[in-house]
Amino acid sequence: MRLPPARGLITSLLFDRLAGPPGAPFPDARATGGLDDDDLQLALFACYELHYQGFDEVDDRWEWDPGLLGFRAGLERRFEEALRAAVPGPAPVPPREVRQALTALTSSDGGPSVAAFLQRDADLPTFREFVVHRSIYHLKEADPHTWGIPRLSGGPKAALVEIQADEYGGGRRERMHAELFRATLRGLGLDDSYGAYLHRVPGVTLALSNVMSLFGLHRRLRGALLGHLAAIEMTSSPASRRCATGLRRLGAGQETARFYDEHVQADAVHEQIAAHDMCGGFADAHPELAGDILYGAACALELERRWAEHVMGRWRRGAGSLLDERVPA
Ligand SMILES: [Fe+2]
Numbered sequence: 001m002r003l004p005p006a007r008g009l010i011t012s013l014l015f016d017r018l019a020g021p022p023g024a025p026f027p028d029a030r031a032t033g034g035l036d037d038d039d040l041q042l043a044l045f046a047c048y049e050l051h052y053q054g055f056d057e058v059d060d061r062w063e064w065d066p067g068l069l070g071f072r073a074g075l076e077r078r079f080e081e082a083l084r085a086a087v088p089g090p091a092p093v094p095p096r097e098v099r100q101a102l103t104a105l106t107s108s109d110g111g112p113s114v115a116a117f118l119q120r121d122a123d124l125p126t127f128r129e130f131v132v133h134r135s136i137y138h139l140k141e142a143d144p145h146t147w148g149i150p151r152l153s154g155g156p157k158a159a160l161v162e163i164q165a166d167e168y169g170g171g172r173r174e175r176m177h178a179e180l181f182r183a184t185l186r187g188l189g190l191d192d193s194y195g196a197y198l199h200r201v202p203g204v205t206l207a208l209s210n211v212m213s214l215f216g217l218h219r220r221l222r223g224a225l226l227g228h229l230a231a232i233e234m235t236s237s238p239a240s241r242r243c244a245t246g247l248r249r250l251g252a253g254q255e256t257a258r259f260y261d262e263h264v265q266a267d268a269v270h271e272q273i274a275a276h277d278m279c280g281g282f283a284d285a286h287p288e289l290a291g292d293i294l295y296g297a298a299c300a301l302e303l304e305r306r307w308a309e310h311v312m313g314r315w316r317r318g319a320g321s322l323l324d325e326r327v328p329a
Pocket residue numbers: 141167177263
């Protein structure tokens with residue numbers, strides 16, 4: 001993947017530094033943007049990407065450059081402030097009630113249903129746009145939550161490994177969820193290479209991935225990371241069914257729909273493991289972090305709600321939801 005074009009002062013400064021050798025000094029990042037700010041979210045995404053696949057033209061040593069890490073910390077402070085403003089800290093909850101509280105959170109109305117629209121009404125170019133947004137996470141599916149494995153022990157660790165093993169296809173490349181999603185992209189005539197559409201997605205989409213990296217890369221936020229994963233797993237199965245139905249309505253074949261078919265089955269199981277064995281077990285072992293689990297779940301749902309508002313608002317007006325023109329049909 002190559003660095004995308006900058007979107008403002010923060011990304012201009014960051015990408016200018018990343019184009020050269022590590023060690024160049026950074027000024028203090030006085031970021032002001034919020035959860036949907038294109039410049040802030042792209043800068044954070046690029047900083048985090050150094051811990052994943054990186055960028056073709058960026059020196060790998062930037063990953064642990066002290067100046068860059070200090071700069072990223074400034075961006076993260078702003079991101080966390082914005083999250084705290086949007087998602088109130090959850091009330092303390094007894095560990096035994098965590099599972100029930102997660103169920104209550106994930107079954108409340110999350111705003112406009114993108115999946116219902118895709119199932120019944122979306123045309124093919126709109127479905128392609130949806131998949132372009134989702135490619136930012138699905139092509140690295142499971143990686144951000146994998147940071148949680150070495151931060152856990154005992155039952156919750158075993159539960160997270162069980163979920164992640166499925167996400168990675170049980171060790172079989174063709175069953176890895178990221179690979180299944182590449183087939184979906186190809187089936188819709190889109191570029192299946194990692195990060196191909198980074199330059200097209202707005203900040204509100206990047207925030208969905210950034211929050212996972214934030215939670216995953218900070219041990220202090222491990223409770224929130226587990227709650228975030230539980231929220232994804234507990235809402236995925238019915239939405240995936242709708243997406244698969246929508247794709248077939250539009251004439252897609254088996255390979256194109258397989259990513260969603262797989263999630264109808266897998267996430268019905270993952271939901272149970274995540275809520276009970278992983279989050280419930282973690283709350284039992286760390287009662288002081290039980291509230292963090294719910295906070296992480298609430299952040300996942302709130303960012304998803306904001307993203308849904310963005311895309312549905314555009315689509316209802318007949319406008320595109322990506323940064324440039326609509327993806328060519
Ligand atoms: Fe998955």
